[in-house]
Structures are given as structure tokens and as C-alpha cells.
Amino acid sequence: xxxxxxxxxxxxxxxxxxxxxxxxxxxxxxxxxxxxxxxxxxxxxxxxxxxxxxxxxxxxxxxxxxxxxxxxxxxxxxxxxxxx
Amino acid sequence: xxxxxxxxxxxxxxxxxxxxxxxxxxxxxxxxxxxxxxxxxxxxxxxxxxxxxxxxxxxxxxxxxxxxxxxxxxxxxxxxxxxxxxxxxxxxxxxxxxxxxxxxxxxxxxxxxxxxxxxxxxxxxxxxxxxxxxxxxxxxxxxxxxxxxxxxxxxxxxxxxxxxxxxxxxxxxxxxxxxxxxxxxxxxxxxxxxxxxxxxxxxxxxxxxxxxxxxxxxxxxxxxxxxxxxxxxxxxxxxxxxxxxxxxxxxxxxxxxxxxxxxxxxxxxxx
Numbered sequence: 001x002x003x004x005x006x007x008x009x010x011x012x013x014x015x016x017x018x019x020x021x022x023x024x025x026x027x028x029x030x031x032x033x034x035x036x037x038x039x040x041x042x043x044x045x046x047x048x049x050x051x052x053x054x055x056x057x058x059x060x061x062x063x064x065x066x067x068x069x070x071x072x073x074x075x076x077x078x079x080x081x082x083x084x
Numbered sequence: 085x086x087x088x089x090x091x092x093x094x095x096x097x098x099x100x101x102x103x104x105x106x107x108x109x110x111x112x113x114x115x116x117x118x119x120x121x122x123x124x125x126x127x128x129x130x131x132x133x134x135x136x137x138x139x140x141x142x143x144x145x146x147x148x149x150x151x152x153x154x155x156x157x158x159x160x161x162x163x164x165x166x167x168x169x170x171x172x173x174x175x176x177x178x179x180x181x182x183x184x185x186x187x188x189x190x191x192x193x194x195x196x197x198x199x200x201x202x203x204x205x206x207x208x209x210x211x212x213x214x215x216x217x218x219x220x221x222x223x224x225x226x227x228x229x230x231x232x233x234x235x236x237x238x239x240x241x242x243x244x245x246x247x248x249x250x251x252x253x254x255x256x257x258x259x260x261x262x263x264x265x266x267x268x269x270x271x272x273x274x275x276x277x278x279x280x281x282x283x284x285x286x287x288x289x290x291x292x293x294x295x296x297x298x299x300x301x302x303x304x305x306x307x308x309x310x311x312x313x314x315x316x317x318x319x320x321x322x323x324x325x326x327x328x329x330x331x332x333x334x335x336x337x338x339x340x341x342x343x344x345x346x347x348x349x350x351x352x353x354x355x
Contacts, residue, residue, distance in 0.1 A: 004146060011145050058232060059272030059313060060140050076272075083274040 009034045010065045049079035086253040089128035089260035090353040092321040095210045098344030105343035117337040118214040130260035132178045136320040138230040142205040150197035151236040155225040156182035162204030178222040188251040211264045230316040239300040245323030263324035265317025267347035279340040283310040284347040
């Protein structure tokens, strides 16, 4: 249950092809292998850009992760609208 | 031989990945100047390039994040990014020079991490693509944490660069030094796309004026607010300024390229 675990999951999906494949095959099962709170797990599963950003996921982890999940530049910017 | 060449350059991935998104004149001016810097690097006949660089989660994660890391490999593969439109390749290293640098650091009051295996992401591979296009000159990467706080202070980066410069000036090899990163940019942040031209110009003025008091006085908060999370990469430029303090810095190009979401700078240093 920590930002560290959320970022670790994202780092693994971004950088490790084997883990990325497991995430793609069964995201629910993959997320359960990390020590995440229910909201953290939901934010990952929903690719909730705004929730992940506001919980403090590093932007250079988040943007590649959202690109893997086919979030366009426009949708990404829209999700962060109004934040500083 | 002493240091024979030095330059600092931005490395926005859009320079290669979406070159044509930029206004044609801006792209041609900037990338043309980048290639000419590469010609001058080659003309200086360096036997090794010491690259003051950064990385973006290519090698390190929060379980182990060095302030400074010196690569000690025989070669480095990259680029990590499939979409960079730079062919994958292998860059030769100079493990002997790396080992000499690491020993000198430990003897001289600096304790960097060392690594015998590093991947290059766009931070290192993109500048080398322009400055060392055939990847013929071996590279020693010196990675500075500009990615995730806490970061080494600009003052400490300047001192580290100053020390590396002293060591390299005693090397038996001809050394080119490059610094890569910056200037202002907010990659993946809510302000993505913003460029702070006044900050960039002021930073470049300080560099050219050799105002080391100003260059070492930047605070983390000031850079974070004024130049974005990507702006922290100016630490590599500050370290290079420390390495070649007696050299004159010349602005080769500055282009605030909106589609590349980065204030893009090129500076050459000459004795």
C-alpha cells in the first residue's frame, strides 16, 4: 500500500517485456502481485491518469505507461487539466 | 592530453521522433547546428567522449538511485525507446578510462556509483547520434540524477564537474566532454508543452558570462517552478561549466520548439 508499489508496478510494465505481457494477459491478476490499496489498484486497472498523477506517480513513468495503454496526447492533457 | 572539445546540448526526443512537427526553419537551424557541432567534435580528434548525462528510468529505479554514476562498460546499447527513430546500436565504451576516473574520484573526495552495464536512453543516445554519428569514438557516461528528488545540488554538480575536468586534463588521451539535457521543459506534467524562455535565456547568459556564483546558486525549488521537472537536467551543463571554467562559452543555437515541448539549446566551449 504505497506510492512506491504503484510506481514499481508501472516501472515493471514499462521496462520489462515479460511482466508487460503478464499485465496484458490478465491485469487483475498482475495487479494483485503488488502490495496496493484498493484505490491504487483501481487507478492502475482503470488507467486513471488524473488519480495516478495526483497520487504522485512520476510523470516519466506515467506518460510511457499511458502510451502503452493507448492514451492519446489530447486525452492525457485533458485528464490533467486544471492541475499545477 | 587535455580536454580538446566541450559542448552542451538539449536532447528532446521530438528532435528525431517527430522532427517534422516543428516549424521547418527552427528544426533546420537547430539540427543543422547540432550536426556542425558534431563536425567540430570530430575535427578535435578525441580518443574518448566523457558524457555528462542523465537517464529516464532506463537503468535505475527508486530501490537504488545514485546521485552520480560512472559507467565502466566496454559498450552500451540503445536507444531504449523503440519510437525514437534512431536505429538501435552499440556504443563503444572505454572501461580503462572509466576505471581511472572512478579511482580518481574515490581518492579525491567523490564517491560515485559505478556500473558495468548501462543502457542508453534518448538522453545519451540522441546527442551521440548528432555529435558522434558513426559511434566511432568510445564513450564514458557520467550520469547525474536529474530525474527524481532528492537531486545533487547545482553547487555539488559544479564541484563534481570541476574535479572531473582536473582529472581529464591530466589524461594521456584526447577527451571531448559533452553535457546533455534541459533547458526548460515539463515532460508528462500538467504543464507539458510550456517553455520558459526568460529562464532559459537567463541561464544561457549566466553560462556565457561565466557567472559561477549564479550557476551554483540555483535551488531545487527555483528550477522546479521556473524550468519544470526536465529543467533539472541543467545540472549537466553546470557540471561542464565547472570542468572547463577557463573556457569561453558561445551560444550556437537556442530554439524554443513548442512541438518538441522544450527550450532547446546548444553551447560550445573553447579555450
